[in-house]
Amino acid sequence: MNETRKTAAPHRSGCPINLTLEVLGDKWSLIVVRDMMFGDRRHFRELLTGSEEGIASNILADRLRRLLAEGLVSKADDPSHKQKSIYSLTEKGIELVPVFAMIGAWGSKWLPVSEELSIRAKLLAEGGPSLWDAFMEELRETHLGLASAQNAGEPGVRMRLQAAYEEVLARKASTALASRAGVV
């Protein structure tokens, strides 16, 4: 009868900030979404071993279960391997792109980020809403299986971000080599 007390949803409040924190307010959920979104990691094992932060398998299993229950992620069988599951972002998950852009921008400005890992955040923030839209459209193709009329053969936002990351890595490696060789 009381509409504020639903069966399985004792929310602390109806505030958007609070409700978002109830879903994403921990140290791992957004890391998982980040890796699916920017790293295109779609299998349990890829998510487990691919992230630099080193998530534990039980935590990963739990977070995937929660994200699944919250509808940010969907799960499907991999036809090429009867045991593999493919995790995909839903529209709800894809629309976190602007949130990542802002968080990335704030973190890059105020926290001790490494250059190669912040280049993506920098480009995403500089790109603005039009780039976010393009990226989300791209994610809809790869995660929701929606074909797009445009951008045939184009590099794609994710790949461009990845390329920028690798470019910085390469530059830093060569600089390190040069300095180790005594070239200034």
Next chain:
Amino acid sequence: MNETRKTAAPHRSGCPINLTLEVLGDKWSLIVVRDMMFGDRRHFRELLTGSEEGIASNILADRLRRLLAEGLVSKADDPSHKQKSIYSLTEKGIELVPVFAMIGAWGSKWLPVSEELSIRAKLLAEGGPSLWDAFMEELRETHLGLASAQNAGEPGVRMRLQAAYEEVLARKASTALASRAGVV
């Protein structure tokens, strides 16, 4: 010697998203900042009793300590009361405004928010960067004590958001009264 292992900063990675989560990745930190930012709650007791979510005093004390250590918040004595402390947002904290705007927009779209608590998020998202800038400038005045040349006597962004919230509340109350009286 190993530059990846600093004295007191064993970060999981240098990724901006990750570093932000290490600072704000829990269910309470952003609630505290939200109340300081949008509710103008500056004292311990206001923060303790003012939030709808009901934070515990030890958690609040711990979060204020952390936010202080991270430099998102500053603490000063209240001249009017020797026992009171005034907590203020720093520039680092103030610049979370765009993050709140995006999180609020996402939460409003995808989660079961209450109308009166999401009106602020709606206005903030619709206002776009120019409104965010105005709000941040306003926060700099009230939290950093910087005087601004412009907007003398203007209503102010925070007050406008608050007014919109109360307007919805009032409308809902009168609607409830009307429907209870059978006026459909």
Next chain:
DNA sequence: AGAATCTGATTGCAAGATGCCACCGGGTTG
């Protein structure tokens, strides 16, 4: 065929975080 490997997980356990509530010592107010 059989062994090794890979798959998405689960379990046990220790440590830490959270939630709740009582309480504290000092300052202020009536």
Next chain:
DNA sequence: CAACCCGGTGGCATCTTGCAATCAGATTCT
């Protein structure tokens, strides 16, 4: 001088996290 307000602490039960070992089924290698 008593009542109340102030930021904050301490105890304690419970929930969450982190880590390593492990699992059963599917696949691949030899």
